[in-house]
Amino acid sequence: MSNPNHGPDAYLREEMLPEMPPPPRETGMVKWLHENLFSGPVNAGLTVLGLLIVWFLFDHFYPWFAHSVWNASSLPECRKIIAETWGEGAGGACFAVIRERWNQYIYGFYPPGLYWRPTLVFGLLFVALAPILFSISRNIRRIVLLTAAIVTVLSLVALNTPPIWLGVAVAIFAVALLVAERRQMWLLGFSAFYPLLGVWLIWGGSFWWIIMILAGMGFGSLAFIIAGRLSPLLAGSSAIVVTLLVWVFLSGDAAKDAENLYSLAIARVDSEAIGGFLLAITIGVAGITMSLPLGIVLALARRSDMFLVSSLAVIFIEFIRGVPLITLLFVAQLLLNYFLPPGTSFDIVLRVIIMVTLFAAAYMAEVIRGGLAALPTGQYEAADALGLDYWKAQRLIVLPQALKISIPGIVSTFIGMFKDTTLVAFVGLYEPLKNISDAVRANIEWKGIYWEPFIFVGAIFFIICFSMSRYSMYLERRLQRDNR
Amino acid sequence: MTEVPLGAEQPFRLSMLVYDRRYRSMTFQVIVFILVMALGWWLVNNTIRNLAALGKDFNFGFLFQRAGYDIPQRLIPYSSDDTHLRATIVGLLNTILISFMGCIAATILGVAIGIARLSNNWLFARLMAIYVEVFRNIPLLLWILIIYAIFTDVLPPPNAYRGDDPQWSMIFFDQVALTNRYTAVPAFGMSNDPGTIDLGARITVNLALIAFLVVIIGGWIARRAILARAQAIQDRTGHRPVTWWINLAVMTVPSVLLIWYFGLHLLAPELKGFNFSGGNNLNNALVVLWLALTLYTGAFIAEIVRGGVLAVSKGQTEAAFALGLRPKATMNLVILPQALRVIIPPLISQYLNLTKNSSLAIAVGYMDLRGTLGGTTQNQTGRELESIVLMMLIYLALSLIISAGMNAFNRSVRLKER
Numbered sequence: 001m002s003n004p005n006h007g008p009d010a011y012l013r014e015e016m017l018p019e020m021p022p023p024p025r026e027t028g029m030v031k032w033l034h035e036n037l038f039s040g041p042v043n044a045g046l047t048v049l050g051l052l053i054v055w056f057l058f059d060h061f062y063p064w065f066a067h068s069v070w071n072a073s074s075l076p077e078c079r080k081i082i083a084e085t086w087g088e089g090a091g092g093a094c095f096a097v098i099r100e101r102w103n104q105y106i107y108g109f110y111p112p113g114l115y116w117r118p119t120l121v122f123g124l125l126f127v128a129l130a131p132i133l134f135s136i137s138r139n140i141r142r143i144v145l146l147t148a149a150i151v152t153v154l155s156l157v158a159l160n161t162p163p164i165w166l167g168v169a170v171a172i173f174a175v176a177l178l179v180a181e182r183r184q185m186w187l188l189g190f191s192a193f194y195p196l197l198g199v200w201l202i203w204g205g206s207f208w209w210i211i212m213i214l215a216g217m218g219f220g221s222l223a224f225i226i227a228g229r230l231s232p233l234l235a236g237s238s239a240i241v242v243t244l245l246v247w248v249f250l251s252g253d254a255a256k257d258a259e260n261l262y263s264l265a266i267a268r269v270d271s272e273a274i275g276g277f278l279l280a281i282t283i284g285v286a287g288i289t290m291s292l293p294l295g296i297v298l299a300l301a302r303r304s305d306m307f308l309v310s311s312l313a314v315i316f317i318e319f320i321r322g323v324p325l326i327t328l329l330f331v332a333q334l335l336l337n338y339f340l341p342p343g344t345s346f347d348i349v350l351r352v353i354i355m356v357t358l359f360a361a362a363y364m365a366e367v368i369r370g371g372l373a374a375l376p377t378g379q380y381e382a383a384d385a386l387g388l389d390y391w392k393a394q395r396l397i398v399l400p401q402a403l404k405i406s407i408p409g410i411v412s413t414f415i416g417m418f419k420d421t422t423l424v425a426f427v428g429l430y431e432p433l434k435n436i437s438d439a440v441r442a443n444i445e446w447k448g449i450y451w452e453p454f455i456f457v458g459a460i461f462f463i464i465c466f467s468m469s470r471y472s473m474y475l476e477r478r479l480q481r482d483n484r
Numbered sequence: 485m486t487e488v489p490l491g492a493e494q495p496f497r498l499s500m501l502v503y504d505r506r507y508r509s510m511t512f513q514v515i516v517f518i519l520v521m522a523l524g525w526w527l528v529n530n531t532i533r534n535l536a537a538l539g540k541d542f543n544f545g546f547l548f549q550r551a552g553y554d555i556p557q558r559l560i561p562y563s564s565d566d567t568h569l570r571a572t573i574v575g576l577l578n579t580i581l582i583s584f585m586g587c588i589a590a591t592i593l594g595v596a597i598g599i600a601r602l603s604n605n606w607l608f609a610r611l612m613a614i615y616v617e618v619f620r621n622i623p624l625l626l627w628i629l630i631i632y633a634i635f636t637d638v639l640p641p642p643n644a645y646r647g648d649d650p651q652w653s654m655i656f657f658d659q660v661a662l663t664n665r666y667t668a669v670p671a672f673g674m675s676n677d678p679g680t681i682d683l684g685a686r687i688t689v690n691l692a693l694i695a696f697l698v699v700i701i702g703g704w705i706a707r708r709a710i711l712a713r714a715q716a717i718q719d720r721t722g723h724r725p726v727t728w729w730i731n732l733a734v735m736t737v738p739s740v741l742l743i744w745y746f747g748l749h750l751l752a753p754e755l756k757g758f759n760f761s762g763g764n765n766l767n768n769a770l771v772v773l774w775l776a777l778t779l780y781t782g783a784f785i786a787e788i789v790r791g792g793v794l795a796v797s798k799g800q801t802e803a804a805f806a807l808g809l810r811p812k813a814t815m816n817l818v819i820l821p822q823a824l825r826v827i828i829p830p831l832i833s834q835y836l837n838l839t840k841n842s843s844l845a846i847a848v849g850y851m852d853l854r855g856t857l858g859g860t861t862q863n864q865t866g867r868e869l870e871s872i873v874l875m876m877l878i879y880l881a882l883s884l885i886i887s888a889g890m891n892a893f894n895r896s897v898r899l900k901e902r
Contacts, residue, residue, distance in 0.1 A: 036606035043605050050607040308513040312520065322883035323876045324840040330858065331876075334868040338534045339527045419623040426846055433626055434847070450633045458622045458630075465621035 067092025070099055074445035097449050098456045101440050105456070108275015108430045114204075114267060116161035118278050120169055121198045123152025125285065127176045128194035131187040133471070136478050141180055149173035195289065200266075202274065202282065207264035212251035219246045271349040275430025277460065279349070284418040287356040291417065292410070294357065295364025296403075300394065302369055313365070320362035325420050328355045333427040352424050360417040367413055371406030372398065404479050411472035415465045433457050531869070544874070546865040547572065553860050555851045557767040561686045568861045575856030576878060582770065582852065583839040586777040590838060591831075593778055594785025601790050612786070619783035628776040628847045635768050639664040645755050659752050661760055667771045668753035668760035675747030692746050699738040706734045769850035773842065781838045785831065792827035793819070824897050832890040836883050843879075853878060 024030055037047045067086050072078040078094035086092065098105065107115055126148035134141040153173065156166055172190075179186050196210045220243030228235035259265060274282065301313035320328070332351040337344075375398060383393035403410070425434035437453040440446050501511045535541060547569040554564050559577040562570055601612040619627070642663045644652045654661045661668040678691040710727050718724040742748075753763030796819050804814040845852040846859070853875060862871035 036604065039604060043603075046600075046603060046605040046608040050605070050611050053611060054607075306509045306513050306516075308517055312516070318884075319880060321836075322880035324843040324854075324879060326843045326846065326854065327858065327872060327876050327879060330868075330872050335872055338531045338869055341530050342534055342537055415621070419621075422623040422625045423844075425625070433623065434629065450637060451630075454626060454630050454633070458626050461623055461626070462618065462621045466617060469621070 064091050064093050068095050070095050072096040073100060075449050093452055094449060095452050097446050097452050105276045105432050105436055107278050109273045110269060116156050116159040117201045119155050119159060121201045123148050124194060128191040130180055131184050131191060135184060145177050145180055204266045204268040206255060206259045208255040208258040212255045216243045216246035216251055271347045274349060276432045276436050279429060280421045280431055283353055283356055283421045286353045287360050287417050288414050290357045291360035291364050294361035295368055298361060298365035299368035299372060302365060303372055317362045317365050320359055325359050326423055326426060328359055329423060329427045356417060360413055363413045367406050367409035368402060371402035374405050375402050407472055407476055411468055415468050418465060544870055546867050557770055557851060571861060572857040575851055575853040579842055579852040582773055582842045585774050586838045587835050589778040590781035590785055593782035595789050597782060597786035598789025601786060602793060616783045616786050619780055624780045624841055625844060625847060627780055628844055631776050632772045632848050635772050636664050642759050661753055666765040666768055669764050669766055670750040670752050671764045673749050673751040695742055699742055703735045703738060707731050769848040772848050773845055773850050777838055777841060781834055784834050788827055788830045792823040795826045796822045828894045828897060832887060836886055839882060839886060
C-alpha cells in the first residue's frame with residue numbers, strides 16, 4: 001500500500017508494531033512486591049521483621065487453636081481428649097467452656113426459664129435503633145430488621161418462649177418491617193417506648209407501672225396544652241411539674257391498686273441475677289442513650305452567656321473528667337446511701353448506670369463543645385439574622401451541623417463507655433470479663449482455665465466496638481454534604 | 485398617634501423578667517442558683533442525718549492513726565506502724581510512678597507504631613494497624629488480666645534459673661530475669677557514694693541524684709544560652725557560628741564526668757539461694773500494670789501521631805522541597821512543628837486517661853492511691869465518706885496539675901496567630 005497524495009513514503013511504517021510486554025520488574029506481582037515490600041534496605045528489613053512476627057504468632061498460637069476442643073464437660077476431660085487425639089504433651093484450647101457456660105456468659109445468673117425475656121429485648125433493640133441508625137439506606141434497614149427478626153424468633157423458639165410472647169414478638173417484627181418500608185419515622189414511636197419495655201421485660205414486675213409512667217407523661221402533655229393556651233411560658237414548666245406530681249403522688253398507689261384489680265405482672269428478677277453480656281449491654285445501651293442528650297445540654301450550658309450556668313457546667317465537667325470512673329463507681333456503691341434520705345436504697349445496677357451516664361456525659365459534652373466551636377461563626381450569625389430564637393437556632397441550624405462534625409468523637413466516647421462497663425466488676429456486679437469468668441473458674445470442672453474465657457470475651461468486645469467504629473466511618477461518609 | 489421615643493426608659497413590669505432579654509437571663513440564673521442551692525442543701529442535710537443515724541462524724545483524724553498494713557511497693561520508707569496519711573502518700577507516689585513510667589513508655593511505643601503505620605511497607609503497616617485496632621477495641625481490664633495471667637501462670641519461679649543448664653535464661657544481656665513473683669532488674673551501684681541528704685520525715689535523697697539533676701538542668705540552660713547567642717550573632721553578622729559540638733559537650737561531658745567520679749555502674753541481679761539479689765526486684769503488679777497501660781495507651785497515641793502527620797498537607801512537604809530544604813530539615817522545620825500542634829492536645833488527654841486508668845491497679849493488687857486510701861485505709865477505718873472524697877480530690881488535683889503543665893507546653897508550640 002502506498003500513500004496516494006505524497007507518493008511512496010519509504011520512511012512511513014505501514015502497520016502498528018505489536019505491543020511489547022512491560023519489563024518483568026514493572027508488572028504484576030513483582031512490581032507490587034518491589035514497591036510495597038522490598039523498595040530499599042530499610043523496607044526489606046521491616047518486611048523480614050513483619051514476617052518474623054507473623055511466623056512467631058502462627059507458630060505459638062496456631063497449634064493451640066488447631067487442637068481446640070469444643071465438646072467436653074470439664075477441663076481435665078478436655079485435656080484428656082487433646083492428649084488422646086494429638087498425642088501426649090500437645091497443647092490445645094478448650095473452648096468447650098464457652099459452649100458449656102454460654103448461658104452464664106450471656107445472661108449471668110438470670111433464671112434459665114426466663115432467658116427469652118432479655119433475648120426478646122435484645123432483638124427489639126434493632127427495631128428501636130432502625131429509624132435512628134439505619135435511616136439512610138432502605139436496603140440496609142431491610143437486611144438488619146429481617147435478620148434481627150429471624151434470629152430473634154428462632155432463638156425465642158429455642159428458649160421455650162410462652163406462645164403469647166412468641167406471637168407478640170412476631171407481630172412487632174412484622175409490623176416494624178411493614179412500617180419501615182413506608183413510614184420509617186413512625187418507628188421512632190417504638191424507639192421512645194422501647195426503654196420502658198426493655199426495663200420491664202428484664203426486671204419484670206407489673207406492667208401497670210409502665211402504664212402509670214406513661215399516664216404521668218400524658219397528664220404532663222395535657223397540662224402543656226392547657227397551660228399553653230394561657231401563657232406559652234407556663235406550658236413547659238407546668239408540664240414538668242404536673243408529670244412529676246403525678247409520678248410522685250399518684251403513680252405508685254394507682255399501679256398497686258390496678259395490679260390488685262387485674263394483674264399484669266411478670267416474674268420479678270433481682271439485679272444481682274443480671275450478669276454477663278446482658279449486664280454489659282444493658283449498662284452500655286442505657287448509658288449511651290442517656291449520655292448523648294445530657295452531653296448536648298452540658299455542652300450548650302458550657303458555651304452559654306450566662307455566667308452561673310456556664311461555670312456550673314465547667315465545674316461538673318471538669319470534676320467528672322478529673323477523677324477515674326472507678327472512684328465514681330465507689331461513690332455509687334458506698335456513698336450514695338449517705339447522700340439520699342435515710343432508709344432509701346435503690347438498685348445497684350441503676351446506681352451504676354447513673355454514674356456511668358454522668359461520666360460519659362462529661363466526655364460527650366467536651367466532644368460536642370469541640371463540634372460547636374468548629375462551626376463557623378457565620379452559621380450562628382445567619383441563625384440570628386433569620387430571627388430564630390435560641391432553641392430554634394440550636395435545633396435547626398447549629399446542632400445538626402455540630403453533631404455531624406463530632407460524630408467520630410461521639411462514637412469513640414460510646415466505645416470507651418462500653419469498654420468501661422467492665423469496671424463494674426469492682427463493685428461486685430457480674431460482668432463477663434472478670435466476675436463471671438471467676439465464677440466459672442470457681443467450679444472444680446473449670447478450675448485453672450484462663451485463656452479461653454479471655455479470648456471469648458475479648459472477641460465479643462472487639463466485634464461490638466469495632467463495628468461501632470466502622471459504622472461511624474460509614475455515617476461520616478454518608479452525611480458528608482460539602483464538595484467531594 | 486403616640487410615639488415611643490427610641491431608648492426611652494420603659495417602666496419596669498414584672499413580666500419583663502421573663503419577656504425582656506435584658507432580664508431573662510438574670511431570672512433564669514436566679515432560678516438555677518436556687519435549684520442548685522436547694523439540691524446542695526438537700527444532699528448535705530441527708531448526709532448529716534445519715535451520719536448521725538450511724539453515729540459517725542465527718543472527721544479526717546483517722547489519717548493520723550496507725551495504719552497497720554504493709555505496702556510491698558514503695559518509694560519512701562514506710563512500715564505498718566506509720567500513719568494512714570503516710571500510707572496515702574506512699575499510694576499517691578505509686579500512682580505518680582506508674583503514670584510517669586506509663587506515659588513515657590506509651591509515648592515511645594505510640595510514636596514508633598504511628599510512624600510504622602505510615603510506612604510504605606505493606607506488611608508492616610498492616611501488622612501495626614491490626615495491633616492498633618485490637619488494643620483499642622478491647623477493654624484495658626482484659627489486657628491487665630491477660631498479662632497478669634501470663635506473669636503468674638506462664639513465667640517460672642526464680643529457681644528455674646538455677647543450675648548449669650537452667651530451664652529459663654535471663655534476657656537483655658543477662659540483666660533482667662522474669663519470674664512469677666517479681667521481675668529482677670539491675671540496680672545502680674556507686675563505688676564512690678557521696679552519701680544521702682535527709683529531707684525530714686525519713687525521706688532521704690542520694691546526693692549523686694541531686695548532682696545529676698543539677699548537671700542536666702544546667703546543661704540544658706547552657707544550651708539555651710548558646711543557641712540564643714548564636715542567633716544574636718547570626719542576626720548581627722549573617723553568619724551563624726557552629727554550635728553543635730559545644731552543645732553536645734555541654735549536654736554530655738559533665739554527666740560523663742559525674743559517672744566517672746561516682747563510679748556509677750549497673751549491678752546485675754544474681755540468683756542466690758532461692759531468690760535473686762543484688763539488683764532490684766520489681767513487684768510484678770507494677771510491671772504488669774505498666775505493660776498493660778503502655779500497650780493500651782500506645783495504640784491510642786499511635787493513632788494520634790498518625791493523624792497528626794497526615795494532617796500536614798502534602799503541599800507543605802513539596803513546598804519545603806521546592807525551597808531546597810533537605811528531607812531532615814523538612815521534617816524538623818516544616819512537618820514536625822505543624823504535626824505537633826495537632827498531636828499535643830489529644831496527647832494530653834491520653835496522659836490524663838493513663839493516669840486515671842492506673843486506678844485499675846485494683847485488678848492486680850498494686851497499692852496505688854486507690855489501693856491505700858480508697859482501699860485498705862477505707863476498709864479498716866470505716867471512713868468511706870472521708871476516704872473517697874479525699875481520694876477524688878487528690879485525683880482531681882493530679883489531673884488538673886498534669887493538664888495545666890501540658891497546656892503550658894501546648895501554648896509554647898501553638899501557632900502564633902494575630
